[in-house]
Amino acid sequence: MVPHLTTALNGPINELEQRILESMPAIERWFRLEWMEHTPPFYTSADLRNAGFKLAPVDTNLFPSTFNNLTPEMLPLAVQAAMAAIEKICPEAKNLLLIPEQRSNSFYLQNVAQLVQIFNQAGLNVRLGSMDPALTAPMPVALPDGSELTLEPLLRNRGRLGLKDFDPCTILLNNDLSGGVPRALQHLHEQYLLPPLHAGWGVRRKSRHFQSYEEVAKKFAKLLGMDPWLINPMHGQCGKVDFDTPSGLDCVKSNVDALLTKVRRKYKEYGINEKPFVVVKADNAAGQGILTVRDVKDLDDRERVMRGREGLVSEGQVPDELIIQEGVPTYERMNDAVAEPVVMMIDRYVVGGFYRVHADRGIDEGLCSPGSRYVPLAFAGSHTLPKPGSKPGASAPNRFYMYGVIGRLAMLAAAYELEATDPDAESYE
């Protein structure tokens, strides 16, 4: 089953789909050349939004936690990609230490179990290390299907990190470090720590990512001879925002105002008869927007602003650095619920995808939030194999191929971003 796109089938996205299909060998070659110069993140997921007139990534996750949504048909692709990834990093590896989030949510645990299976099948003994300093002995954790995972205490030994009788070549983080970088992970020189520490939220900024994405989108748009705006969500940023003083939101207001003006101009250019909106998000934390803003005056509603901000206070952190992003409505619907595609990638490969479906949210709101009707929905069939010759917009494989291309653009942007922010990078200046 494929979500229905509620917009007209002759919108700009269908032209984009057409152009992407026609340019398939050129696009794949372009990616191949980019990957000669840039190292893909170990794994990535990208949340996309298809507005009919525009298709763009709105969030790029470097610690993807939704591998549980891959179908059995997608798993062989994930295993093959994992083999390619491991081979490049540590071909002689026997052991992989996986460090998950401290979350007991059963979906998340299934994600961890899926990762264990993928890397096991790729030829690695996988064990789980816990970041919980209170854990002193192995602890079994039950999964809904009756199987179990075992979390073990980390053992740090000078330059190396491991578990009892377990010395891994590679340490794979499935933890976005929003709670900070534990000492056990610092100054590891003899082992590969992936993703690197600067991919964690202590260092990472969404604005930096979208700056890289803009660069990638421009290159790609040049290759295809199109307007990069069709795939790029514009953005502005504010550093630390002081919510407590009257002028604290001034930066946000001026950015919102400027961005709304730019979007309005674009809508006019393309004859899009809608009211533009922007989303205010934490720049340095996971999660979706704190506020959807259609008019700069919305920001004068102090109660509303503070309520939005409260929603982002997690693990004691107040993410007060903000990014202001062009809102991209999602016009895909499953029955009556709003749906948003998520592309899952390992190494440089798309290994699958699914839809986040949320009946309680609007088309202009983030869908990555708790909700009883949140239904992940796997992409149908051969999601990476387009069918040339099908009518634009009418073929699910073609739509999914396009999503895979845009997902990979977000991944490439993350590669640029991680290079630019690497504290150990050698400078040739």
Place this chain on the structure above:
Amino acid sequence: MVPHLTTALNGPINELEQRILESMPAIERWFRLEWMEHTPPFYTSADLRNAGFKLAPVDTNLFPSTFNNLTPEMLPLAVQAAMAAIEKICPEAKNLLLIPEQRSNSFYLQNVAQLVQIFNQAGLNVRLGSMDPALTAPMPVALPDGSELTLEPLLRNRGRLGLKDFDPCTILLNNDLSGGVPRALQHLHEQYLLPPLHAGWGVRRKSRHFQSYEEVAKKFAKLLGMDPWLINPMHGQCGKVDFDTPSGLDCVKSNVDALLTKVRRKYKEYGINEKPFVVVKADNAAGQGILTVRDVKDLDDRERVMRGREGLVSEGQVPDELIIQEGVPTYERMNDAVAEPVVMMIDRYVVGGFYRVHADRGIDEGLCSPGSRYVPLAFAGSHTLPKPGSKPGASAPNRFYMYGVIGRLAMLAAAYELEATDPDAESYE
């Protein structure tokens, strides 16, 4: 649908399946290390036979012509593997020249069309060059689904081979060169020719392949702590055989006799209550056996021998170099028809598999022959993903995973073989 294995479910193959599943990470790591030292063939298919008491490859094809049997679900794996293959060889490649066999069989043409799709999707412009010297202009060839392929005349320009306005980085042969090596393919130094010329039947010998396979099987058996015979078909060889003199078959007879004795000993060791047989095959040509022999006296039946030999006279060549191979009966059946698994690989990856099903053949005969009831049958579901915990012999994914492992052993043997027979290899002696 999965062919039914007619042998008991507690035979040695189930122990092997069990051991292979338990050792999965070790096996995958072992392959990873082997691929660090050895280069996999560009693509490979391996015909296997499962006798219940033994599972072995009986033929390894370096110019696989059965990609048409991959299901749509398997194609993304093939594309991903093709991307990895191209990236290693010629990452900047735009163009791929594919040289098929001169066969108009519609199954074969669909195989070519499938290859075009796979490499197209991997980011290459693919065009087809014909080895037919009589072809002087592009010639369309119709496919059963209404689409068409275009065969074009080869253009040789000093060191490079191409087509009109088409200069490829890589030339991919899907032609086993049993008709000889055309001049256009000789002395190409600026482009990659894959597989290399010495993979063609002018140079290749099955006996050399199975010598390498024996080496690989021994290493693998050591890793798993098992008898290599369980996965290795024993063989003997004769150089050129003169069918016209009375003593011409002496070498064949003594090899048949010696091999039958060895197989008999093995059957006794394992309590296998069957009559052993051997297969006499051309050593230097594709195709299956010329004779199934259960008793050395069968070779005194001159008429039968010559009939068998006639079956191998193809393209005017008489393949009179012979290999004598231990016969491995196939005990898999689809309804009443004998079935034999074929594993398809690109680069080092298993990308799919299928069964050759032939109702008119016996369990001790080759199935790769014309036959109206020849029905290729794709492996079901996630053929590369085992299900640990399933009862041995009862799970199709586990059986297919085991087939993928044995198929890759045959591919690794081909890598050893191609290294050993490479005329351009540097000698370090």
